[in-house]
Amino acid sequence: MDEKDEGIVLTEAQKRSRRSRSIAIALVLGALVILFYIVTLVKGPGVLNRPL
Amino acid sequence: MTDISAIEQRPQAASLGGMPLISEATAGDYIALMKPRVMALVVFTALVGLMLAPVHVHPVIGFTALLAIAVGAGAAGVLNMWYDADIDAIMSRTSGRPIPRGKVTPGEALGFGMTLATGAIVVLGLLVNWLAAAMLAFTIVFYVVIYTMWLKRWTPQNIVIGGAAGAFPPMIGWTAATGGLSFEPIVLFLIIFFWTPPHFWALSLVRVDDYARARVPMLPVVAGLEETRRQILLYSLVLVPLGAAPWFLGYADAIYGVVALVAGLTMVALAWRVRRERQGERADTAAKQLFGFSILYLFLLFAVLLVEGGLVGHGA
Numbered sequence: 613m614d615e616k617d618e619g620i621v622l623t624e625a626q627k628r629s630r631r632s633r634s635i636a637i638a639l640v641l642g643a644l645v646i647l648f649y650i651v652t653l654v655k656g657p658g659v660l661n662r663p664l
Numbered sequence: 665m666t667d668i669s670a671i672e673q674r675p676q677a678a679s680l681g682g683m684p685l686i687s688e689a690t691a692g693d694y695i696a697l698m699k700p701r702v703m704a705l706v707v708f709t710a711l712v713g714l715m716l717a718p719v720h721v722h723p724v725i726g727f728t729a730l731l732a733i734a735v736g737a738g739a740a741g742v743l744n745m746w747y748d749a750d751i752d753a754i755m756s757r758t759s760g761r762p763i764p765r766g767k768v769t770p771g772e773a774l775g776f777g778m779t780l781a782t783g784a785i786v787v788l789g790l791l792v793n794w795l796a797a798a799m800l801a802f803t804i805v806f807y808v809v810i811y812t813m814w815l816k817r818w819t820p821q822n823i824v825i826g827g828a829a830g831a832f833p834p835m836i837g838w839t840a841a842t843g844g845l846s847f848e849p850i851v852l853f854l855i856i857f858f859w860t861p862p863h864f865w866a867l868s869l870v871r872v873d874d875y876a877r878a879r880v881p882m883l884p885v886v887a888g889l890e891e892t893r894r895q896i897l898l899y900s901l902v903l904v905p906l907g908a909a910p911w912f913l914g915y916a917d918a919i920y921g922v923v924a925l926v927a928g929l930t931m932v933a934l935a936w937r938v939r940r941e942r943q944g945e946r947a948d949t950a951a952k953q954l955f956g957f958s959i960l961y962l963f964l965l966f967a968v969l970l971v972e973g974g975l976v977g978h979g980a
Contacts, residue, residue, distance in 0.1 A: 622686065629688045636691035644787075645729060651791045654915045 687772065693762040697745050698738030698780070699775055705962075706737040706833045709856065711731045712838030712966045713849050716915070716973040725792060727841035732788035733833055735780050736800045740807040740829070742777035745814050746770055754878040757871060788840070794839040803832040812846045817879075820886040826854075827860030834966075848907035851909050852969075858903050859962055860933060862896045866955035869938070870948050881978070893939040896954070900935035907965055927961045 622630070652659050710733045714726055721729075745763055749770055752758035762768040768776075781804050811826030821823075831853045838849035868875055868882045869892060875882040884892040889930030895936065906911075907928045911921030935953040941950040 620686065625688050626686050629690045632690040633687075633694070636694070646792070647731075647787075650724055651728060651757070654722055 668798065671833070674682060684786045686715075688733055688770070688773070689762065693767045693943060694776060696741045696762050696808035697768060697776065699741030699744075703734050703737045706830070707734045708963070709852070709966055710833035710837035712970045713834030713852060714841045715837075715912070715970055716848060716852075717838050717841035719842050724847075726841070729788060729792045729796065729837065732784045732792065732797075733836055733840070734801060734857065736788070736804055739777050739780035739784055740804045742773055742780060742809040743804070744812045746777055747808070749773075751878045751880060755871070755874040763831075789810075791841045794812075794844050795843060795845075796836050799832060799836045799839055803829055803836065806832075809823075820881050820883040823864045824825070826863050827857055827864075828850070828858060831856035834877060847913075848910070848915055851906075852966075855906055855965065858899055858906055858960065859958065862899045862903070862931070863958040863962075865892050865896050865957065866938065868952045869951040870955075884900040889942070893942075896961075897932070897935045897939050899930075900932045904932060907961075910969065916972055918968055920965075920972055923968050924965055927964050931961050 655661075682958035694855045707730055710782065714721060714729060745761055748758075749761075752761050753764035756847055758764070759914040763770060763773055768796050781801075784803055785801045785804075788800055807829035809825070811822065811829055815822040817827050835845065835849040836854070865883055868884050869889060871883070872889065876885045904925065905928075908921050908924040910916035911918065911924060933956070934950070934957050938950045938954050939946075941947045
């Protein structure tokens, strides 16, 4: 019988935790995009002025 | 099919002998690494610094500054847990943290902490100002390198000097608003700086066995319980006038002064009780009461400052 190597198969717990991490990363990245967009609107051209 | 049952429990990476690591850590484990309760206190004190500043800050910029400061504090917490994983595994208070539990490997924590630190500093610099970002970077380095890596395992003065890291957030908040520094936030820095030793030593009186087992040279381990109780009282005495200083100096009004003096004297009374109650359950209760009240003390002072100076507009 021909056995196919399926590689590493994740357990349900591993899949759940990976999904939880992926959602968290997506939310953080989305929030950062929104934050930079809003700050750009608020500062206008001044967004390029970065005083020390 | 590869058998991965052996790594499902994810013990220490070193014992896996090159086997692939598959994480079961959830987002919650990563949040736990950031010490959310410490982050909350940092955000609160930074907010007070931001609101006391004598300039108007656009709410979006203020929110961005607080977010970056919070994430920076979280990064410092993560890097602290990365470095202290060996100690955390020994102490009962910290043995349930994600790294000792095997949920997150030290390498993952290091990467996570460095990413957060870099992101927080860059966002604060790009969107707010670079002086505040530099202060945030200094604070993270101070907490991780000076306190965690050096002082904590070396001297009983660890939390005295290391406490400066926790005292910087109001200064960063002020600098985020003004782009500079002045005397007012330095007073806030000093209040937190002198509040930290009695706060932590009250806890360490109860956890002295834990610290001794982990070979952390906290004051009660090195100098004894009696000396620690004496130092707690001395720092609490210094804290009374220091806590009321914003009133003496004229940038908080009488309500703050009364709250600061009453709360300060209560702290001294509790510290006095810690010094008198030396045996058994009563000694533990006295130390726990001081620890609990010390949190309320700082919250009260900064809350009144926030209402007076920030929200009502009496401030500097």
